[in-house]
Amino acid sequence: AQKITQTQPGMFVQEKEAVTLDCTYDTSDQSYGLFWYKQPSSGEMIFLIYQGSYDEQNATEGRYSLNFQKARKSANLVISASQLGDSAMYFCAMRQYPGGAGSYQLTFGKGTKLSVIP
Amino acid sequence: GAVVSQHPSRVICKSGTSVKIECRSLDFQATTMFWYRQFPKQSLMLMATSNEGSKATYEQGVEKDKFLINHASLTLSTLTVTSAHPEDSSFYICSARALIAGARTDTQYFGPGTRLTVL
Numbered sequence: 292a293q294k295i296t297q298t299q300p301g302m303f304v305q306e307k308e309a310v311t312l313d314c315t316y317d318t319s320d321q322s323y324g325l326f327w328y329k330q331p332s333s334g335e336m337i338f339l340i341y342q343g344s345y346d347e348q349n350a351t352e353g354r355y356s357l358n359f360q361k362a363r364k365s366a367n368l369v370i371s372a373s374q375l376g377d378s379a380m381y382f383c384a385m386r387q388y389p390g391g392a393g394s395y396q397l398t399f400g401k402g403t404k405l406s407v408i409p
Numbered sequence: 410g411a412v413v414s415q416h417p418s419r420v421i422c423k424s425g426t427s428v429k430i431e432c433r434s435l436d437f438q439a440t441t442m443f444w445y446r447q448f449p450k451q452s453l454m455l456m457a458t459s460n461e462g463s464k465a466t467y468e469q470g471v472e473k474d475k476f477l478i479n480h481a482s483l484t485l486s487t488l489t490v491t492s493a494h495p496e497d498s499s500f501y502i503c504s505a506r507a508l509i510a511g512a513r514t515d516t517q518y519f520g521p522g523t524r525l526t527v528l
Contacts (some may be wrong), residue, residue, distance in 0.1 A: 312483060316419070324514055326517075328519075334500060334502070334522040335502075335519055335520070335521040335522060336453075336502065336519035337517060338516050338517070338519075338521075341512075341513060341514055341516060343513065343514065345500065363480065371416070381450065382453070395441055395458070395506050395515070395517075396443070396455060396458065397443075397455075397517055399450065399452045401451070401452045401454050402452055
C-alpha cells in the first residue's frame with residue numbers, strides 16, 4: 292500500500308524568503324508519480340508540480356521546485372521568494388503506474404499549512 | 410486549460426432530502442472523474458472513481474446507495490447524496506483526469522468544491 296507522510300502540520304515563512312515543505316512516501320512500486328497541490332482557504336485544489344519516479348532532474352515550475360531524493364523516498368516542495376498569496380494548505384500526493392483500476396488514483400498526505408508573514 | 414467547475418458551491422438542506430452535485434470539465438473531455446470528501450482541517454478522502462459510461466468504483470466504507478454517482482457524458486459527473494443526514498455535512502470536491510498540451514503526465518484537476526450542510 293502507498294503512504295504519504297507530511298510531518299509539518301504548520302509552517303511559517305517570512306515574505307520573500309524560501310521555504311521547504313517536507314514529504315516522504317512509501318511504495319513498493321518502481322514506477323510512480325509525485326504531485327503537489329495547493330489548497331487556499333477557498334477550498335479549490337490547485338495543481339502545482341509533478342515529478343516522475345524516473346525523472347533524472349528535479350521538477351521546476353516557476354517559483355516551485357521539487358527536491359526529489361529517490362533513495363530517501365522524499366519529495367520536498369521548495370517555494371522561493373514567498374508571497375502573501377502562498378498562504379494555504381499544501382498537499383503532497385502520489386499515484387502508481389501502470390495499469391489497474393486504481394492506477395489513476397492519488398494518495399494524499401495530511402497536508403501542511405503554510406503561513407506567510409509580511 | 411483543464412478547468413473543472415462544480416455546482417452548487419454551497420448547499421443547505423433539511424435532513425432526509427437528497428442533494429445533487431454536478432462536476433463538469435469545461436475545456437476538455439474526462440473519461441475519469443473522482444469524488445472526494447474532506448472534513449475540516451483534514452486531507453482528502455477518495456469516495457469513488459467515476460468512469461464515463463460505466464458504474465462508479467467505490468472505496469471501501471462508502472455506501473453506494475447513499476452516494477449515487479453518474480458519469481453520463483465525457484464532461485459531466487454527478488454525485489447525489491440521498492436521504493442526507495447531518496453527518497453527511499462536509500466539503501465534497503471532484504476532480505477530472507486530463508492530459509493537457511505540454512504536460513508530462515495526465516493530472517487530476519479539481520473543481521472548487523461544494524460545501525454541504527444538512528440541518
